[in-house]
Amino acid sequence: MSLLPFLLLTGLGAIAVVALRARPRIATPVGVAILFLAVLAAALIRPSQSIAIGTSGIATTEYLRIFLLLAALATLLLAIVAEATEDRGDAPAVALGILATCGLALSLPDARVAVLAATAAGAFGALVTLVPDRGRTGATVGTRVLRATAVSGTMAIAAAAWIGRDLSELAAQPIVFGLAYLAFALAVAIRFGAIPAHRWAARLTDAVPETTLPLVTAIAPAALAIIALAWADASIAPLALDLTSVRFVVLAVAIASIFLASVAAFIQDDIEHIVGYAIVGDAGVVMLAVAALDPEAWAPARIWILAFVVARSAFAAWAAASRATFGTGRVTELRGWALRAPILGVVLGLVVVASIGLPGLAAAEARGQLITLVLDGPLAIVVMLGTLSPLLYYGRLFAVGLGRSAGLERVGWRPVLDRVDLTNLRVSLWNAWADNRNVTATAGAAVLAILALFVSAGAFGGPQAAAGLPPVVGGSSESFTPGESGPPAESDTPTVEPSAGAESPAPSSAEPPGLSPEPSFEPPPTASPS
Amino acid sequence: MNPILAAVALVVVAGTVVAVAARPPRVAILGLAIVLIGSPVLADPLPAPLGLASRFVGAILMAYLLWIAARDRGRVRGPSPLTGGSRIGWPAEALMAASAFVVGFAAHGLGAPALGSSLSSAAGFAVAALAVSATVTGVDVLRVGLGSLLLIDGALLVRVGLGGTPDQLEQLVTTATLIVVAAAIATLARAALADGAGAFDFSLEGRGSRRREPDAHPIEQQVGDVLR
Numbered sequence: 001m002s003l004l005p006f007l008l009l010t011g012l013g014a015i016a017v018v019a020l021r022a023r024p025r026i027a028t029p030v031g032v033a034i035l036f037l038a039v040l041a042a043a044l045i046r047p048s049q050s051i052a053i054g055t056s057g058i059a060t061t062e063y064l065r066i067f068l069l070l071a072a073l074a075t076l077l078l079a080i081v082a083e084a085t086e087d088r089g090d091a092p093a094v095a096l097g098i099l100a101t102c103g104l105a106l107s108l109p110d111a112r113v114a115v116l117a118a119t120a121a122g123a124f125g126a127l128v129t130l131v132p133d134r135g136r137t138g139a140t141v142g143t144r145v146l147r148a149t150a151v152s153g154t155m156a157i158a159a160a161a162w163i164g165r166d167l168s169e170l171a172a173q174p175i176v177f178g179l180a181y182l183a184f185a186l187a188v189a190i191r192f193g194a195i196p197a198h199r200w201a202a203r204l205t206d207a208v209p210e211t212t213l214p215l216v217t218a219i220a221p222a223a224l225a226i227i228a229l230a231w232a233d234a235s236i237a238p239l240a241l242d243l244t245s246v247r248f249v250v251l252a253v254a255i256a257s258i259f260l261a262s263v264a265a266f267i268q269d270d271i272e273h274i275v276g277y278a279i280v281g282d283a284g285v286v287m288l289a290v291a292a293l294d295p296e297a298w299a300p301a302r303i304w305i306l307a308f309v310v311a312r313s314a315f316a317a318w319a320a321a322s323r324a325t326f327g328t329g330r331v332t333e334l335r336g337w338a339l340r341a342p343i344l345g346v347v348l349g350l351v352v353v354a355s356i357g358l359p360g361l362a363a364a365e366a367r368g369q370l371i372t373l374v375l376d377g378p379l380a381i382v383v384m385l386g387t388l389s390p391l392l393y394y395g396r397l398f399a400v401g402l403g404r405s406a407g408l409e410r411v412g413w414r415p416v417l418d419r420v421d422l423t424n425l426r427v428s429l430w431n432a433w434a435d436n437r438n439v440t441a442t443a444g445a446a447v448l449a450i451l452a453l454f455v456s457a458g459a460f461g462g463p464q465a466a467a468g469l470p471p472v473v474g475g476s477s478e479s480f481t482p483g484e485s486g487p488p489a490e491s492d493t494p495t496v497e498p499s500a501g502a503e504s505p506a507p508s509s510a511e512p513p514g515l516s517p518e519p520s521f522e523p524p525p526t527a528s529p530s
Numbered sequence: 531m532n533p534i535l536a537a538v539a540l541v542v543v544a545g546t547v548v549a550v551a552a553r554p555p556r557v558a559i560l561g562l563a564i565v566l567i568g569s570p571v572l573a574d575p576l577p578a579p580l581g582l583a584s585r586f587v588g589a590i591l592m593a594y595l596l597w598i599a600a601r602d603r604g605r606v607r608g609p610s611p612l613t614g615g616s617r618i619g620w621p622a623e624a625l626m627a628a629s630a631f632v633v634g635f636a637a638h639g640l641g642a643p644a645l646g647s648s649l650s651s652a653a654g655f656a657v658a659a660l661a662v663s664a665t666v667t668g669v670d671v672l673r674v675g676l677g678s679l680l681l682i683d684g685a686l687l688v689r690v691g692l693g694g695t696p697d698q699l700e701q702l703v704t705t706a707t708l709i710v711v712a713a714a715i716a717t718l719a720r721a722a723l724a725d726g727a728g729a730f731d732f733s734l735e736g737r738g739s740r741r742r743e744p745d746a747h748p749i750e751q752q753v754g755d756v757l758r
Contacts, residue, residue: 053698053699053702054578054697054698054699055697055699056697056699056700057699058699097710101710104703108699108703110700112689112693112700113699113700113703116700116703116704116707117703117706117707119682119707119711120706120707120710120711123707123710123711123713123714124710124714126714126718127714127717127718129718130717130718130721135721135722135724135725135726136721136722136725136726136728136731136732136733137733138718138721139671139718139719139721139722139725139733140671140722140732140733142714142718142721143671143674143675143715143718143732146674146675146678146711146714146715146718147665147674147677147678149678149711150665150677150678150679150681150682150711151665151678151681153682153685154658154681154682154684154685155685157682157685157686157689158685158688158689160689161685161688161689161692161693162640162692164692164693165642165644165645165692165693165694166642166643166645167642168642169642169643170641170642171641171642175641176640176641176642
């Protein structure tokens, strides 16, 4: 089972880095090294493997591999940028914990169990608020994050449990399914900090550096969103119930997040807050996918989530590098930044293209598909324009960056390397690192921006993987059932065995165990995995 | 109805009342430990031994982590730190729990036949009802944290009532999740406790709402009152 090394590495790595936290000079390099190994471990995950544990199990998919690979790569680069900008040294521990729990959550076929792992990811995220000089304030903000996670987790657990059983004698079908769907959708909204549940996310932005924001408000919630999409497509969408009123609420949250987050980001004077609200705005598009309740939204939504995670990580890295380079995060004090540091200007340009997208890029196409699936008529056009509203705050940043003022000096972009003293290599390396912090941060942001552009364009097989099935225990599997040593135990989950390299365009038949709809609830015929 | 399960359900609800109403942190954590140990037993049939054992060990670990965070060893002076406790007193909390217990028992299945015990649903409703007030209105790290943990545990109890006894993998994932949440609470609580003399209180800017002044029933004489 190729997922186990990843889970063990990230889980035990998080514990190891926490154990070393009293010695930050060791803990940080160890954390970064383990994150690097996590990238390798994610790359080595093989799809369509499963392991049976008791009556259920965990399974891998190509999408799981790509999500974990990109998330691990993004967190590794963010950790390097954070260390270079002297923001945070202990963020790798949180990142490793989030990666471990996200990996587990996305490999569990049963939504009732997967939401638990996704909740654990949120709990890890609460710890990013604890920087050494923010004892009570950090604890307060962290507790708010934890509260949002607990409320969200409770709603998701209850929703998944409510309809995750035999409902053939259900008395009030639309009401029950509608409420369960609404609870799960709002749980996702709360975890993303979508408007109007954005208060905790705004407080978080006040308290933590930019480089840790994507961990809590993008990567960890993305796992819950993917679970929600799989759950809704398997349990709600096939029933073809009239849930218009409930979907309207979810749609309102999505549209409010898309528009108001851009407005909020535009009026903010601090790039940390701009990053925070930019994440909320893009999360609004994810909420559109949740509101779609249509298997057609499955692939575009998951393509968008991949692009969202990497593009917003790149934006956060750009913000951290800019703050470190110019010594301020206030937009009004960054006048001429693009002229002084053209590379940072190019990085932001790449981030803009990756997040807004150009026609033909996979992410932009996916976003367009989601809007046309959910809305039609003038409202669709309005929302389509709304998704371009981030151009407002990007434009403002560029306008400030291109503003000329007296005394502008270019910031050096070349690495500064003194002669290496072989008799004292450690000091030489340390000096080289200290002299090149800003260059390192800029380089990290640039790599992330390029990665974001590739992901947005559909590289790494993202669109193909996004169209694949959710995890299903079966196929190539091992058994951990006590007393068994042969073939895997049969799971409650309907087994679908995707052929290698060709996956179904619809999530279709991965129903939660125990859900046995009555005849009138027959799901539509699903596409063949071949 | 299984009388042993009924007794366990009552113990779990009583533990919840203690956890949300007590001000000394150790007492609140003791109440939480009772809830966490009793919750996995509230399933019919009982979970497999491995899953049950993991929940028991996890519950003890969670309580111990919180205990470490809450103890005031190393504090030089001052009173022992207290958590917020209940604003309406334990009798009111107990009555609220009893009401929610009845609601949960009566609403068992939530519209369709359930696979689990009605007592599990009832206890889940009671635990969640008490946890909501602690989570939403709490203004200190430990109270909100305990409320959050209880809220998740209440949802898990309702899940057991609806869907039946979880399998071993679900028990293991449940244990791991609860441990992570408890460890996060313990870390946050310790950070607050170590920062000055405010015990577990939120920082001033972190308080969502200001405490309402007693304007409805003024207790201080106003100048106008004296002259009148």
